[in-house]
Amino acid sequence: QVQLVESGGGVVQPGRSLRLSCAVSGFTFSTYGMHWVRQAPGKGLEWVAIISYDGRYRYYADFVGGRFTISRDNSNNTLYLQMSSLRPDDTAVYYCAKDPGYCSGGFCPSNWFDPWGRGTLVTVSS
């Protein structure tokens, strides 16, 4: 059974940093790309970032503006999102999600999300 469990959320002051984790089980983590998607309270979904199966390729939403870094540790089946210079409008539930795309020896993301973790809430407030 595929499981994605996020952690690391909490209340943080504007301008500070936070690192989110996503522990994965139930599939070969090192074979698939992974995404972060966020959802502000009462709002819609917003894609944040993607990382390739081997960590070589990373793409970010424009609003990230160099403040976030997506990374992964395939030996520990864990995805990360390092967030710095946090702003109040970064307040959201952050979900990790698996990209189902796979091709041998390459990065072939499907760029849709399945499945999703349960999310971790990040609140940026003074």
Place this chain on the structure above:
Amino acid sequence: VMTQSPATLSVSPGERATLSCRASQSVGTKIAWYQQKAGQTPRLLIHTTSTRATGIPARFSGSGSGTEFTLTINTLQSEDFAVYYCQQYNNWPLTFGGGTKVEIK
């Protein structure tokens, strides 16, 4: 930009719901749909415009191409009342529509 309409759709159980999603530029058939029930995680329903994800009932169907897309839910069940999001993955950045809430009439 992805635009979903209507924002809220009131439907009686057993009826059909038709949800629309419009892209500001062509996305081919690279559209996915997700369902999010209150307090729950989003769930993939459909990808590539019309391919149902594993375990998704046949009453959910998708259609369209280019800039106009539709999610149809036939014979609405009580568990189908939720918010539905479309997402394009033809262009970077990946973007979602604002969602359509399907509520009980």
